[in-house]
Amino acid sequence: MVEGQKPTIRPRRFSARFQEQKLVPEDGDESYIFGESAVMVGQTAVVGAIGAVTSDGERTGAAYVFEQTGGEWVQQTKLTPRPANEDARFGKSVAVTNDGTRILVGAPKSTGNTGAVYVFELGEDRWSQQAILKGTDVEAKDQFGWSVSIDGDTALIGANQAARSDELGVGAAYVFVNRDDQWRQEAKLTTEDVDANDNFGTSVTLKRDTALVGVQPSETGAEPNVEQRVLRAAYVFTRDTEQWHQQAELTVEGSDRAGLAVALDGDNALVGAPDIDAVYAYERGGTGWSQQTELTATDRDGGDWFGESLVLHDNTAIVGAPRDEDPNGRLAGSAYVFLRDSDGWIQHAKLAASDGSTDENFGRAVAMANDTVLVGVPWDSEPNGSRSGSVYLYTISRDETVSNTRVNTTTSSDTGPTPGETTNNTEAQPGEIDGDDTMTDQTTGEDGTEFTFLSAIAVFTGAGYLLWRWTKGTDD
Numbered sequence: 001m002v003e004g005q006k007p008t009i010r011p012r013r014f015s016a017r018f019q020e021q022k023l024v025p026e027d028g029d030e031s032y033i034f035g036e037s038a039v040m041v042g043q044t045a046v047v048g049a050i051g052a053v054t055s056d057g058e059r060t061g062a063a064y065v066f067e068q069t070g071g072e073w074v075q076q077t078k079l080t081p082r083p084a085n086e087d088a089r090f091g092k093s094v095a096v097t098n099d100g101t102r103i104l105v106g107a108p109k110s111t112g113n114t115g116a117v118y119v120f121e122l123g124e125d126r127w128s129q130q131a132i133l134k135g136t137d138v139e140a141k142d143q144f145g146w147s148v149s150i151d152g153d154t155a156l157i158g159a160n161q162a163a164r165s166d167e168l169g170v171g172a173a174y175v176f177v178n179r180d181d182q183w184r185q186e187a188k189l190t191t192e193d194v195d196a197n198d199n200f201g202t203s204v205t206l207k208r209d210t211a212l213v214g215v216q217p218s219e220t221g222a223e224p225n226v227e228q229r230v231l232r233a234a235y236v237f238t239r240d241t242e243q244w245h246q247q248a249e250l251t252v253e254g255s256d257r258a259g260l261a262v263a264l265d266g267d268n269a270l271v272g273a274p275d276i277d278a279v280y281a282y283e284r285g286g287t288g289w290s291q292q293t294e295l296t297a298t299d300r301d302g303g304d305w306f307g308e309s310l311v312l313h314d315n316t317a318i319v320g321a322p323r324d325e326d327p328n329g330r331l332a333g334s335a336y337v338f339l340r341d342s343d344g345w346i347q348h349a350k351l352a353a354s355d356g357s358t359d360e361n362f363g364r365a366v367a368m369a370n371d372t373v374l375v376g377v378p379w380d381s382e383p384n385g386s387r388s389g390s391v392y393l394y395t396i397s398r399d400e401t402v403s404n405t406r407v408n409t410t411t412s413s414d415t416g417p418t419p420g421e422t423t424n425n426t427e428a429q430p431g432e433i434d435g436d437d438t439m440t441d442q443t444t445g446e447d448g449t450e451f452t453f454l455s456a457i458a459v460f461t462g463a464g465y466l467l468w469r470w471t472k473g474t475d476d
Helices: none
Strands: 008-023 034-041 044-049 062-069 072-079 093-096 102-107 116-122 127-133 144-151 154-159 172-179 182-189 203-207 210-219 230-240 243-253 261-265 268-273 278-285 288-295 309-313 316-321 334-341 344-351 365-369 372-377 390-402 422-424 439-444 450-455 465-473
Touching (some): 034 372, 044 093, 044 372, 044 390, 102 144, 102 154, 172 210, 230 268, 243 278, 243 288, 268 309, 309 365
Parallel strands (some): 034 365, 116 144
Antiparallel strands (some): 008 390, 034 044, 044 062, 102 116, 116 127, 144 154, 154 172, 172 182, 230 243, 334 344, 372 390
């Protein structure tokens, strides 16, 4: 680099090819609401359908297990509760162990909204119900099982309507452990900070000995009804020799729904605040947890409920925005892919169904494993009728190259995939971006470095994606 010359910004282009596959259950029908919840690990995906019926015609809900075989996802089995409980909302929440051999399914409306969580285990190529979990002190209307998470032999379960004395809706989270094939309650997680109707346990996630519990949220003492009030959104608990202790509270400014979704991976956490279309990233360091940044969509315009669903895996985050109207209309929904490098989080793609339509809620649930992203669309009406539901799977392969060349989009048919069919999408090629597909902006950093940003919204509509990461470089 020549002395005195300013460092330049070089775009690192990720040219990507996405394959879209739409899945529906073999017995799909109206009001199944398939895609309300979802989780993935390895080659296994589990999808909740809170309105599904049993073989006896009882609308208990169900969870469907899919396996990837030869590049295609196929239904392996349908899980239903025994004994059956009408309108239990079985499938409201789902979780699976890292080895893919144990599944939790929440049924928060069972037995007068008391709730229950069902444990299924994989034997010799067959899933079977092994246990029903209930908190030792759960009561009617507690909604035990509203949220679930599992890591090995430890399960974390939210009961977002649990009462404390005469205070209703305070909420709680329960820890269960499996020892010698017997499940027992290890702890009940609560905090004195929350009050009535705070719904502690609305969302939960567990990684090893760390639990993250979302709350809908309570004020920290700031003046009520002030836009910039500071609100508690989630709590971190850690385990030390079977004893759980509160480690931190994560706060958000100006949101009434922060904590509706949470995600945890190692020392990193995400908290969704969908009412303000934002996600907040936190990191655990030597002095505790601190907020690192705010994630927002490049096309943020309010009311999208960006952050209603979340998944965090290594340096990739998937964020659902089920009320987004761009590009498929009112409440059609979308999902966003964010990647993190040494400079922080950057939006890399926006996903939307190639056959999307209004009122589908694409993005109500999101999941990810390896290079496959799953998006739940519980109000989809195609092909099985009103709110029968579906999920879309996107298999992503990326090639990273360094380039200063703009990239243009390719277009293809507007028709979407038939359920079970894979749509192949050509890789974006170097060239010139036409019309309004590109926005350029220039600013100056604190060190005087000039940054030029080239942004392209990457929407899956049967076309290619543009994925850009910007890094500070030097000219030799």
